[in-house]
Amino acid sequence: MTARWTIPPEAVVLITGARQGIGRHLAVEYAKRGARVVGCSRTEPDWSEPGVEHLTADVGKEADVQRVMSHVRSRFGQLDIVVNNAGIAAMNHALLTPNATLERVLQTNVVGTFATCREAAKLMMKRKRGRIINLTTVAVPLALEGEAAYxxxxxxxxxxxxxxxxxxxxxxxxxNAVGPSPIDTNLTRGVPKDKLKKIVDRLAIKRDGTFDDVQAAVDFFASDQASFITGQVLYLGGA
Amino acid sequence: MVSEGLVPTRPNQPAEEIAFLGKSAVCDSVNLVAYLVALEEQVGSEFKVPVALMDDKAMSLSKSPFRTVATLADFITSLLQEKQPS
Structure with missing residues (x-):
């Protein structure tokens, strides 16, 4: 038996928050492997890649999510893998976090993920096969100060x-869900370096995460071989 | 449309009496969800309007619209009427 994770040939992959960071990396990588990738973000990306289509959509808006799924349905008639990567952070003390910020974070991260999962599942269930991978964070098990809303x-x-x-x-x-440790993305760029170091020091493996680390975990959950693995949260770096 | 593909649970059962809930239900909860999702899509495509069968209204009714083919058909009709321009 070869120890290799496979996805269906010409799999249709939807990646939210694909304009930059982890989402962009995953979109480009899956396209290079022959998948038909649909990415979505609130604004247009400044890059293009053969095999990646981009739709402007805000996952926090139900109508946008339905429009994306409608496009996937009419264009490909199937959906194999969804990576719910779109997310926004609010790095601040809870006492300094207004409700408007909290609502904005919840709208994208929770409502957006919920709606995307729901609409994706409607498309996947027809073929009795699908992989949904949600992005979480080590901030959950580490109960990181200053990240209450996120x-x-x-x-x-x-x-x-x-x-x-x-x-x-x-x-x-x-x-399933993947919880990356700090990675150099726009999401963490505003966080002071010493704070990021403190987080990394609390991990079993004390280094920054990389896009490839996330890719490896997503590959596993997305694979044909992971058909019996569900409801799991995999934290990177040993949180 | 609502009774399409459903197999009655007793001989000569009128299609509109086919039940989705209770002991004589034509399907289990897993298949009921799949059926409602497919029906939602079919209604939406047939009448060219998005319809949410499992919305707050459906859940808050004192009697579930998902009891039988007849009650579900009535519920869909009411949803479509609401969407008609007045």
Whole structure:
């Protein structure tokens, strides 16, 4: 037996938040492997890649999510893999976090992920096969100070992942989550270096994460071989 | 449209009496969800309007619209009427 994770030939992959960072890396990588990739973000990317289509959409808006799925349905008639990567952070002390910020974070991270999972599952269930991978964070198990809104939103994503695993298991759809440690992206760029170091020091493996680390975990959950693995949250770096 | 593909649970059962809930239900909860998702899509495509069968209204009704083919058909009709321009 070869120890290699495979996805269906010409798999249709949807990646939210694909304009930059982890989402862009995953979109380009899957396209290079022959997948038909649909990415979406709130604004147009400044890059293009053969095999990647980009739609402007805000996952926090239900109509946008439905429009993206409608495009996938009419263009490809199937959806194999969804990576719910779109997310926004609010790095601030809870006492300095207004409700408007909290609502914005919850709208994208929780409501957006929920809606994308729901609409994706409707498309996947027809073929009795699908892989949903949600992005969470090590901020949840580490209970990081200054990330109350962000960590709380991702806790919700983790619970959503576990519940959906049960609700969608009967339709051949697996739902798992990957929780990266700090990676150099726009999301962490505003966080002071010493704070990022403190987070890394609390991990079992004390180094910054990379896009390839995330790719490896996503590859596993997305693979044909992971058909019996669902409801799991995999933290990178040993949180 | 609502009774399409459903197999009655007793001989000569009128299609509109086919039940989705209770002991004589034609399917289990897993298949009921799959059926409702497919029906939602079919209604939306047939009448060219997005319809959410499992919205707050459906859940808050004192009697579930998902009891039988007849109650579900009535519910869909009411949803479509609401969407008609007045």
């Amino acid at each position: 960590a709380a939103s991702k806790s919700a994503v983790e619970t959503l992942t576990r519940v959906l695993a049960f609700e969608l298991g009967a339709y051949g759809i697996t739902v």
